[in-house]
């Protein structure tokens with residue numbers, strides 16, 4: 379999700395930038411998009427990487443699927459490298475900076491917003507990718523986070539999306555987004571994914587910490603499970619692409635509050651790793667001279683974004699609604 383200021387300590391850069399210019403041609407008329415169609419009818423399934431230019435685990439998955447020449451047994455498989463312009467600006471000395479070029483590619487998914495933006499690199503790329511996303515029946519959007527090391531799905535508050543995340547089952551934790559919780563509409567909220575009356579469905583997998591090898595393994599496991607459940611690949615192919623990860627108990631959280639910083643001096647009273655339980659009366663952060671409390675009993679801090687600035691997304695709180703949290707790390 380959010381990225382650090384340059385002053386924040388950075389996770390180790392196990393998996394960083396690589397030159398992907400050789401993939402520009404793709405297979406059709408959208409650069410960096412590969413589409414393969416089977417003779418057998420079936421769903422159009424999209425694996426989406428690099429929505430954020432510095433979240434490289436999805437890129438590794440797409441390149442691995444291309445190298446393995448994975449083709450659908452039925453339906454259509456598309457592999458997309460989304461914000462390549464941001465990825466191309468990846469700086470190992472400041473890898474947080476290449477999340478986007480002009481604006482967050484994952485906060486603009488409304489046709490009117492995209493049409494109105496004639497300036498940004500991201501809106502231009504969104505116009506290229508709109509036809510692909512509008513044709514998708516199922517979409518898995520691969521991300522990583524800065525702090526949290528427990529992988530999780532983020533899904534819109536729709537039964538079809540919650541069902542898709544639980545069907546994929548890895549990551550085992552799912553967070554249901556509160557409506558309008560982010561600064562702008564995310565890709566998984568784009569029409570027709572947001573329409574409860576259509577079957578099209580999209581989910582985000584937050585696969586672990588940015589640039590960690592384990593996040594690549596988690597992204598591959600999620601993708602392989604997704605493709606197998608959709609009938610795009612069979613069980614043998616799935617097993618060959620990704621060894622099984624240790625099983626985790628399924629847990630479902632609802633995001634209950636998404637807090638924005640109101641000052642430039644927002645700081646936490648302790649470090650949060652993700653899904654940290656907090657007491658109802660506990661002060662968890664200071665926004666200038668204002669104490670920040672958990673918004674309700676039985677709250678967890680789903681995500682605490684490093685060094686939020688005034689107006690920026692700071693903390694997401696939630697509560698467990700299904701599953702057992704006693705095994706939480």
Ligand SMILES: [Zn+2]
Nearest residue numbers: 379430521522
């Ligand atoms: Zn992201």
